[in-house]
Amino acid sequence: MTPLLMADLTVFTLSVLVGFEVISKVPATLHTPLMSGANAIHGVVLIGVMLLALSVTTAGGYLLLGVAAFFGAANVAGGYAVTDRMLGMFRSRS
Amino acid sequence: MSAFDTAVHLVYLACATLFVAGLYLMNAPGTARRGNRLSAAGMLVAIAVTVAVLVEDGGLTAGAVVGLTVGAVAGGAAGLIAARRVRMTAMPQLVSLFNAVGGGAAALIALGDRATGAQAAVTGALDVVIGGITFSGSLIASGKLAGRVPGRPIVVPGGRIASAVLVVAAAGLAVLAGPGRATLPLAGVAGCALVLGVLLTLPIGGADMPVVISLLNACTGTAVAMAGFVLGSTPLIIAGALVGAAGAILTKLMADAMNRSVLAIVAGGYGSGDEVAVTPASGTPGVREISADDAGIQLGYAAKVVIVPGYGLAAAQAQHEVVALAQALTERGVDVSYAIHPVAGRMPGHMNVLLAEANAPYEQLKDLDESNPAFPGTDVALVVGANDVTNPAARRPGNAVSGMPILDVDKARSVIVIKRSLGHGYAGIDNELYHDPRTAMLFADAKAALTALLAAVRAYAA
Numbered sequence: 001m002t003p004l005l006m007a008d009l010t011v012f013t014l015s016v017l018v019g020f021e022v023i024s025k026v027p028a029t030l031h032t033p034l035m036s037g038a039n040a041i042h043g044v045v046l047i048g049v050m051l052l053a054l055s056v057t058t059a060g061g062y063l064l065l066g067v068a069a070f071f072g073a074a075n076v077a078g079g080y081a082v083t084d085r086m087l088g089m090f091r092s093r094s
Numbered sequence: 095m096s097a098f099d100t101a102v103h104l105v106y107l108a109c110a111t112l113f114v115a116g117l118y119l120m121n122a123p124g125t126a127r128r129g130n131r132l133s134a135a136g137m138l139v140a141i142a143v144t145v146a147v148l149v150e151d152g153g154l155t156a157g158a159v160v161g162l163t164v165g166a167v168a169g170g171a172a173g174l175i176a177a178r179r180v181r182m183t184a185m186p187q188l189v190s191l192f193n194a195v196g197g198g199a200a201a202l203i204a205l206g207d208r209a210t211g212a213q214a215a216v217t218g219a220l221d222v223v224i225g226g227i228t229f230s231g232s233l234i235a236s237g238k239l240a241g242r243v244p245g246r247p248i249v250v251p252g253g254r255i256a257s258a259v260l261v262v263a264a265a266g267l268a269v270l271a272g273p274g275r276a277t278l279p280l281a282g283v284a285g286c287a288l289v290l291g292v293l294l295t296l297p298i299g300g301a302d303m304p305v306v307i308s309l310l311n312a313c314t315g316t317a318v319a320m321a322g323f324v325l326g327s328t329p330l331i332i333a334g335a336l337v338g339a340a341g342a343i344l345t346k347l348m349a350d351a352m353n354r355s356v357l358a359i360v361a362g363g364y365g366s367g368d369e370v371a372v373t374p375a376s377g378t379p380g381v382r383e384i385s386a387d388d389a390g391i392q393l394g395y396a397a398k399v400v401i402v403p404g405y406g407l408a409a410a411q412a413q414h415e416v417v418a419l420a421q422a423l424t425e426r427g428v429d430v431s432y433a434i435h436p437v438a439g440r441m442p443g444h445m446n447v448l449l450a451e452a453n454a455p456y457e458q459l460k461d462l463d464e465s466n467p468a469f470p471g472t473d474v475a476l477v478v479g480a481n482d483v484t485n486p487a488a489r490r491p492g493n494a495v496s497g498m499p500i501l502d503v504d505k506a507r508s509v510i511v512i513k514r515s516l517g518h519g520y521a522g523i524d525n526e527l528y529h530d531p532r533t534a535m536l537f538a539d540a541k542a543a544l545t546a547l548l549a550a551v552r553a554y555a556a
Contacts, residue, residue: 005323011332015332015336019335019339020342022336023339028436029123029443029446030121030122032443032446033120033130034117034340036185037120037129038315038341039189039196039337040130041117041336041337044329045203045334046199047330048318049162049202051144051147055207056155056210061157062160065165065206068198068203069164069165070165070166070195071196073168073169073170073173074176075192076170077171078173078174078192079173079196080130082189082192084134086185090127090450
């Protein structure tokens with residue numbers, strides 16, 4: 001196991017623990033926006049797609065890159081937008 | 095490490111902090127929107143700094159620039175349009191769709207990375223397997239929620255054996271796809287995962303979809319973290335792990351709310367209608383019907399009314415009508431509240447979103463634990479299209495809903511149920527509540543019935 005993988009594993013484990021700690025306090029009322037908001041956060045995959053673009057050189061690779069970018073961007077943009085719309089409804093009460 | 099690299103890493107760290115802070119702020123309705131925007135800001139910065147990384151590297155070919163730009167712009171536009179246009183009742187299927195594309199993107203990263211000859215073996219295969227299952231599984235879940243795929247459990251003949259074979263095949267191919275330039279076996283792994291996702295989701299009934307969506311969301315998070323391992327990208331690992339943990343917790347909470355284990359839900363087959371039939375508890379067969387006018391008068395002269403909204407309300411998109419009725423009753427001095435079961439609607443907390451959309455006062459929304467002690471002091475419990483979550487049979491062992499926490503509607507002084515027919519809920523069993531002498535049935539579509547009730551309250555209870 002390389003030191004790099006070791007460091008990545010550490011970050012992964014600690015992040016899981018932080019996730020458990022932060023999420024377990026959310027009330028049931030907000031579970032849908034929370035899930036939708038978490039869904040938007042995994043749209044960070046778009047950054048992975050961008051980094052992948054550095055090593056793609058074939059026509060098939062470009063196509064695959066385009067599809068992946070489409071998926072990732074739809075996830076991140078749509079996820080945040082729909083969560084914001086939902087939460088706006090929670091606030092707009094008289 | 096160059097100064098540029100250091101700066102990039104620090105910015106990524108700041109973005110990860112924003113994600114955590116954003117999620118943390120989502121623990122209260124007052125700060126939740128700020129939290130989501132904070133998280134979105136972190137995402138924008140992370141994307142911007144990644145653009146800077148690509149420019150600084152200078153290694154992008156023209157084809158990659160075109161593929162990336164066209165894909166991202168089209169995807170972003172599609173996501174935004176869908177998010178703007180979606181009706182709140184259809185939101186669970188959209189969230190599931192976003193989840194599908196997220197998992198798909200994660201799987202494509204591992205495939206693309208392998209095609210360029212990189213060596214991440216174990217995490218790469220895991221990424222493809224989890225991402226592939228999430229992609230096709232979420233598509234099926236979304237289809238079930240939208241009614242494009244039948245909501246009942248679909249048992250594929252030999253599905254379990256086929257799943258087992260696919261798991262073995264995927265594992266074998268993943269070994270073949272070990273370190274080296276083997277792209278084809280990894281594509282085979284992806285194919286196995288896609289079929290597995292379909293086979294795993296089809297046998298799960300519509301009532302279990304809240305749990306499944308949550309579980310698949312957790313899987314996407316994990317797939318994204320694995321993509322982070324493949325690319326050596328810390329923001330992906332952190333964000334993916336956060337989402338994986340969030341999804342896991344929500345899954346557990348949802349399963350608990352239905353008194354079912356996550357494993358039993360994934361095994362599927364619930365609600366196929368072949369469970370042991372439940373006979374009415376008391377010796378009063380037959381069902382009492384009530385007209386909208388009579389029901390309206392009863393509501394208008396009650397001191398305390400608890401409204402129990404269920405999937406029937408969401409399906410009829412009658413959230414505005416129910417809130418209008420509640421408001422009219424409140425104006426008459428009736429004490430009105432909503433009793434919301436954790437799995438009402440099609441996603442955890444979906445019913446709260448629908449009622450919030452219709453501007454129901456936040457303090458009138460009560461959860462299960464808060465509502466149940468109030469039922470004995472309630473004059474009228476108005477059940478709108480909720481079935482399994484009000485079935486007193488859950489208190490006895492030996493049936494499909496046994497042990498599920500329910501709303502104690504039967505403890506109210508009288509009950510009015512708005513429902514289109516005596517049809518079964520997802521659990522596929524009779525609701526004993528409908529045979530209770532204190533229960534009156536108002537057979538109609540939720541929207542039409544609530545409009546008629548409002549008219550009756552205004553006309554007769556003036």
